[in-house]
Amino acid sequence: MEQLKKTWLLQPHKRPKLLIVDDQPTNIRVLHELFREDCDVFMATSGEQAITVCLAQIPDLVLLDVVMDGVDGHEVCRRLKADPATQDIPVIFVTAKQQDSDEVLGLELGAVDFISKPINPIVVRARVRTHLTLKLQNDLLRSMALLDGLTGVANRRKFDEEISADWRQCFREQKPLSLILADVDFFKRYNDQYGHQAGDSCLRSVAQALSETVRRPYDLVARYGGEEFACLLPTTSHAGAVEIAEKMQANVRALAIEHSTSDADHVVTISLGVATVTPTGVLAFEALIDAADMQLYEAKNAGRARVASVEM
Template sequence: MDKVTMRANILVVEDDELNYLVIHKILASHYCVERCISGYDCLQFCESNLPDVILMDVEMPGLNGLDTCKALKKSEATKDIPVIFVTSHHEDHKQTECWQAGGSDFVTKPVNALTLFHRVDAQVKLQRHYAHLKSMAFIDGLTQVYNRHYLTSELEKRLSYAKRNGTAFSLIIADIDWFKNYNDFYGHLKGDECLKQVAQLIEGNHSRGEDAVVRYGGEEFVCIMPQAGEHGLETLANKLIKRLEDAKIPHERSPFGHVTLSIGGVYSDVVQELDDQKWLQLADEQLYLAKARGRNCVSIKEL
């Protein structure tokens, strides 16, 4: 393990002493492990200390883990810290709640030592890699999200990483409906403003630090979502449709009366296909199906 990873700080938010001692024993030889005993303590701790990864118990008295995570994701200072939930729940709807709260991953109790270690290690490496990429010239000048050069450089690497670690992966292509009509009616300056607004709405839909939003074409955006399977993809895509609905950006040349998105998505719960162009092609096919169904909707397929 490299020196950067060894210096990583892991915050464990756990009110049960025995559970904390188990986690500490698994991680302490490789990371600096600190503890908070409640959600409120976690928020206060993060005001002056920014851990690399947070392990969050879901069920805690007072402020539970889900609400604590939501509060972290609302803060500019802490929104990119990966949160791994530690939960005794196995039901799909409980897992969906973890994704909706902004969680990056979850492990179930009783904790398996090898699973916990590798998932923490994966988040630490992704977080370091994400921070490095943000400092590079991979940003679209107009919308301030990643540009196509980032996609070309990183998508296949992300897929390879997911395959090596046996984790899920999802990809979205979102297209602004009737955008040529928008430009024809409002002019290209207003069109640029629309693109910036939509990009901000899409980026705001992704609270997990390892997700990436890319301007793929003129009015097309790609969303890369490591460790998100079917439930995570469906949740994020439908939430994005709702965000555009709530924003109500006027579009006189749309039958909906406001700017909408058509979304095509593909996912794999265990990545096998590593061809990045294949992922983009299949997501684009799902985008075509969403448009054929009337637009302003989502079409998803397992890869």
């Protein structure tokens, strides 16, 4: 798996996640032994369990048996490909069925490969290595396309994808989802006074200060547009989100970037709007954005360089 390791050096904090699905424990043990040194291996012994693990872990590849009691492999693949949260997970069918029609059906359902039982360890390792490498390379290219070129944080497209996914997850778990919208105060005046290059440098510094405030890997700081930033905080209470917003405000002020034409302070400051909601079937995530935007307006209207918040 040497090429896979080289590809993964670009993301050294992670190892590939591999899900093995088979209702025969012996088959799972054989595949687990093949990949435990190179991957974080997850296991499922039924179709329903496989879907649950996929939603919870979002593996990089699934080795999926076809013939299982209850929900079979074909139905698992159909459900994974129908759900936006799991549709990009590559699936390899591992099955004793060897008819051409079986392979064609698997590929039509969205599988990327088809391995026959009894397995040949060399063949299985080679095919898993190939598809994991492709997945990791595609993830890297996609992540680069979802970064803001100026500030290095996530871009608006990434934010739109994440808030939709976070909304669905928090709805399933009935956990709160918090959103912070932040705006650099009197930024047009800053550009007019110090020039656009200084303005770009200011935005980069603000983005870094905001990013350093959040710690969890699933929290997201994104450039929402112009001098406005957004921070998504899944499973975060209203009080916790307000605390983070206040830290963001303090961290930006601590940069001590001179802003002589600001009416809020002599240094660069930000105004922040915070909204928190536990998603329901009645609301859509746009309601959370509207609420945070309204709080941002309230913060600006109250004099800027402050936090305004609401719990929906």
